[in-house]
Amino acid sequence: MEQRHLLHCTVYSSAVSACGEFLAVGNNFGDVSVLDFNLKSLSSSKPKLINCFSAHNGPVYALLGINNTLISAGLGPVLIWNWKDIVSFDPKPVHKLEACGPKASITCLCYDKKHGLLFAGIEDSSIMIWDLSNLSCCKKLTGHTQYIHDICLLSDSLASASEDGLVKIWDTHNNKCTKTIKPSNWNELKRPSLGSWIGCVASDSSTEWIVLGGGPAPALWHTRSTSMALPLNSSNEAQSFIPFTLHFYGDEIVGGGNDSMLHRWTSNGEQKAAVPCAISNIFSINFASENSLPAILTGTGHKIQLFTNLGYEGPCISL
Amino acid sequence: MSSDDDVIRRRLLIDGDGGGDERRLNALMKLFIKWCNSPEADNSTHQRMLSFLAQSEFAMMKSSFVYEMNTKQMDKYQCLQEEIDKNVALAHEEIEKCKKELEEARLVRKNRQQYDALAGVVLKHPDRRKTEGQINELDEELKDLQASELQLIEKLDLRKKQFHALLTSIHQLQSVLKEEEEQENQEGVVVDEVAMETSESNG
Numbered sequence: 001m002e003q004r005h006l007l008h009c010t011v012y013s014s015a016v017s018a019c020g021e022f023l024a025v026g027n028n029f030g031d032v033s034v035l036d037f038n039l040k041s042l043s044s045s046k047p048k049l050i051n052c053f054s055a056h057n058g059p060v061y062a063l064l065g066i067n068n069t070l071i072s073a074g075l076g077p078v079l080i081w082n083w084k085d086i087v088s089f090d091p092k093p094v095h096k097l098e099a100c101g102p103k104a105s106i107t108c109l110c111y112d113k114k115h116g117l118l119f120a121g122i123e124d125s126s127i128m129i130w131d132l133s134n135l136s137c138c139k140k141l142t143g144h145t146q147y148i149h150d151i152c153l154l155s156d157s158l159a160s161a162s163e164d165g166l167v168k169i170w171d172t173h174n175n176k177c178t179k180t181i182k183p184s185n186w187n188e189l190k191r192p193s194l195g196s197w198i199g200c201v202a203s204d205s206s207t208e209w210i211v212l213g214g215g216p217a218p219a220l221w222h223t224r225s226t227s228m229a230l231p232l233n234s235s236n237e238a239q240s241f242i243p244f245t246l247h248f249y250g251d252e253i254v255g256g257g258n259d260s261m262l263h264r265w266t267s268n269g270e271q272k273a274a275v276p277c278a279i280s281n282i283f284s285i286n287f288a289s290e291n292s293l294p295a296i297l298t299g300t301g302h303k304i305q306l307f308t309n310l311g312y313e314g315p316c317i318s319l
Numbered sequence: 320m321s322s323d324d325d326v327i328r329r330r331l332l333i334d335g336d337g338g339g340d341e342r343r344l345n346a347l348m349k350l351f352i353k354w355c356n357s358p359e360a361d362n363s364t365h366q367r368m369l370s371f372l373a374q375s376e377f378a379m380m381k382s383s384f385v386y387e388m389n390t391k392q393m394d395k396y397q398c399l400q401e402e403i404d405k406n407v408a409l410a411h412e413e414i415e416k417c418k419k420e421l422e423e424a425r426l427v428r429k430n431r432q433q434y435d436a437l438a439g440v441v442l443k444h445p446d447r448r449k450t451e452g453q454i455n456e457l458d459e460e461l462k463d464l465q466a467s468e469l470q471l472i473e474k475l476d477l478r479k480k481q482f483h484a485l486l487t488s489i490h491q492l493q494s495v496l497k498e499e500e501e502q503e504n505q506e507g508v509v510v511d512e513v514a515m516e517t518s519e520s521n522g
Contacts, residue, residue, distance in 0.1 A: 209433060222440055229436040251429035267432035 005029060009319060011298035014286045015063035015070060017083045023047065024070055024086065025298055025319070026060025032072055033319050034086050035304075047306075047317055050087055055079060062109040062120070066132075069094065073106035073120055078130070097130050097137070110151045110158070117172070119158055121148030127160055127170070141170050143177045149214070150200045150245075154207040154223060165196030167212055169223070181212070181226050188231055189216040194242065200255075204248035209267075211253055213243035218255065220269055230269035245285050249295075254310065256282025256297060264310060277305050278316050340378055347371040 010028040016037070017024070023037040033052040058075025065071075070081045078097040085091035097118075104123040111118050117138065118130045125148060127141040146163035153159075157178065158170045169179040183189050184196035199214035203223070210221050211232065218232040218241075232253065234241045243257035252272055253265040260280045264272040279299040286296045294314060295307040306314040347368060354364045 209436070220436055222437060225440065227440045227443070229440045251425045251432075267429045268435045 006302045006319065009302040010059075010300050011283070011302070011304060011319070012059055012061050013063040013284050014296050014298050014304070015065040016286060016288050016296070017065050017070070018067055018289075019083075020289055022050070022083060022087060023296065023304075024063055024065070024072075025304060026055070026063045026072060026074065027302075027319070028059040030054055030056040030058055030060055030074060032060055032063070032070075032086070035317065046315055049317075049319060051089060051091075052319075053086065053089075053091055055081075055093075058105050061105065061107045064109045064111055064118075066111055071109060071111075071118065073109050075105040078106060078109075078118075078120060095135055097135065104147075107148060108151050110153050112153055112172070115172075119151055119153070121151045121160055121162075123147040125162065125164075127151065127158070129172075129175075139175045141175055141177070143168055143170075146197075149198065152201045152203050152210065154203050154210070159201050159203065159210055159223075161198035161201040161212060161214065163197045165198060165215070167198055167201055167210075169226075179226050181221065183212055183214075183216040183219065183221075183228070186216070186219075186228050189219050189228065191216055191239070194240070199242065199244055200246045202246040202248055202253075209248075211246045211248070211255075213246055213255065213257070215242070218243050218246065220253070220267075232263075232265045232269050233271050234263065234274070244281065244283050244299075247285055247287070249287065249310075250291060254285060254295070256285050256299070262295075262297065262307065262310070273311065275307075275310065275312060277307075277313050278303055279305055340375065343371050343375055347375070 008028075011025050012028060014023060014025045016022070021036070021038060023035045024032055025035070026032050031052050032055045034050045035047040036050050037047040055072050056074040056076050056079070060072050060074040062073040063070065064073075065083075068083050070083055070086060072079050072081065079093035080095040080097070081091055081093050085094070106120045106122050106128075108121040109118065110120075111132075116131060116133045118132050120128050120130075122128060125142070125144040125146055127148060129138040129141070130136065131138050141158075141160075144160065144162040144164055144166065148160050148162045150161045151158060152161075154169065156172060158172055159167060160170065161167050165182055165184050167181040167183070168177045169181075170176065171178050182196075183198060190196070195215035197215045198212050201210055201212050203210045208223055209229070210223050212219060212221060213232075217239075220229045220232060221227065222229050232255070241257055241259050241263070243255040243263070245257075246253065246255040248254075251267055253267070255263045255265070256277075256279075257263070258281050260277060260282070262275040262277050262282070262285075264275070266272050277297060279297055279301055282297050282299040284296075284298050286298075288294055288296070293308055293310070295310065297305045297307065302319045304317045304319070306317070308314045350364055350368045350371065354361055354368060357364065
């Protein structure tokens with residue numbers, strides 16, 4: 001990439017191929033860069049940039065690696081690429097899924113392996129569902145009033161976090177909204193100076209617990225009773241910590257946000273560690289394969305940071 | 320020439336002590352020859368020869384002891400190495416076991432923490448006994464109210480029936496009075512008619 005581009009680059013999303021060999025990252029210019037990412041030789045050699053191609057006309061907000069395909073979403077239709085194609089030059093997408101009008105872009109993607117459904121949250125406050133087996137659009141979930149920041153799959157349901165401050169839990173069978181959570185109503189969480197928007201939602205493997213973060217302070221919630229269990233504590237001066245991405249990893253909760261640190265919390269909300277890293281605002285945290293290190297952090301800037309151990313920083317790769 | 324090199328090489332390799340032994344043996348040989356050639360019995364030479372012999376034997380015994388010591392040391396080191404290898408293997412197994420235990424412990428800890436979190440949520444709700452007590456109270460109140468409702472309905476019915484009875488008797492009285500009035504009117508008409516007839520017949 002040109003030097004000028006590097007200075008203004010923001011990496012919004014990342015995805016690892018199923019075989020674990022390649023890492024794809026999407027940035028704000030609409031390009032997807034593919035890196036050669038051999039897990040075993042991480043200590044000896046840094047991953048190298050193999051290919052960089054233009055995917056969308058707008059920023060690539062979401063990437064998802066499924067089987068041997070890569071799904072990229074941003075402005076315009078959702079594109080499905082083969083990993084084999086994108087490691088060579090000038091690939092063409094295998095499929096295109098029409099989403100919505102030309103103005104709105106897709107902000108987040110989620111895949112249900114069991115039913116082969118792809119969920120996408122869109123800026124126009126709706127959620128589209130595609131059936132990937134026949135590449136057709138199933139349904140559209142409407143209910144939010146402002147754009148959707150993040151979606152997360154629960155057992156038989158989908159949680160969506162939106163700018164309007166609501167987290168809605170939808171039943172994926174009859175496509176109705178079953179529960180609504182408004183974290184800014186809780187006194188312990190609300191931070192009026194930051195607003196009521198919810199930026200990220202994640203659930204643990206048993207889907208009994210979800211974490212929500214955004215304007216209100218990040219907290220652990222119990223899904224079935226939609227009651228707030230515990231706020232995720234941060235250090236004292238971090239009353240302004242806004243997580244942009246949260247994940248459950250092993251027995252802890254991992255999150256990155258606007259204070260250039262990777263935060264780790266135990267399953268009952270106590271802060272375990274805050275590891276400083278090289279990225280000032282972390283927009284996405286990805287793990288190599290479901291639950292194994294290294295963790296890949298991307299955000300503002302053209303650097304991607306790998307964490308081979310969640311306790312300390314790892315190598316930085318520059319696009 | 321190569322044989323010279325070989326000899327030199329052999330000499331340098333084999334000669335452990337260097338000049339000492341070689342010199343002694345040569346001196347011994349010279350003494351022996353001198354002793355054989357000397358006409359009279361030469362005790363000092365004899366003694367010297369014996370001492371040379373003893374020294375050489377001593378050197379030989381020393382080197383054989385050193386050799387034995389070295390072999391024994393080697394054996395010991397071999398044993399030590401085997402033991403260490405065994406311990407390393409054991410330690411590996413221990414590490415594997417501990418890793419598994421760690422995983423289990425992590426899972427247990429995660430479950431405990433989630434349990435704590437859930438307990439926190441549960442505690443925020445009021446006590447079950449209290450709510451059950453409240454429910455029972457409300458139930459009783461409801462039953463009381465229902466019973467009083469039934470009573471009031473019965474009373475209402477009774478009053479309605481009483482009013483009905485009252486009204487029917489009023490109506491009956493009214494009709495009786497009317498009949499009597501009519502009867503009286505009729506009798507008056509008949510009397511008038513009779514009076515008129517009589518007056519007509521009289522007049």
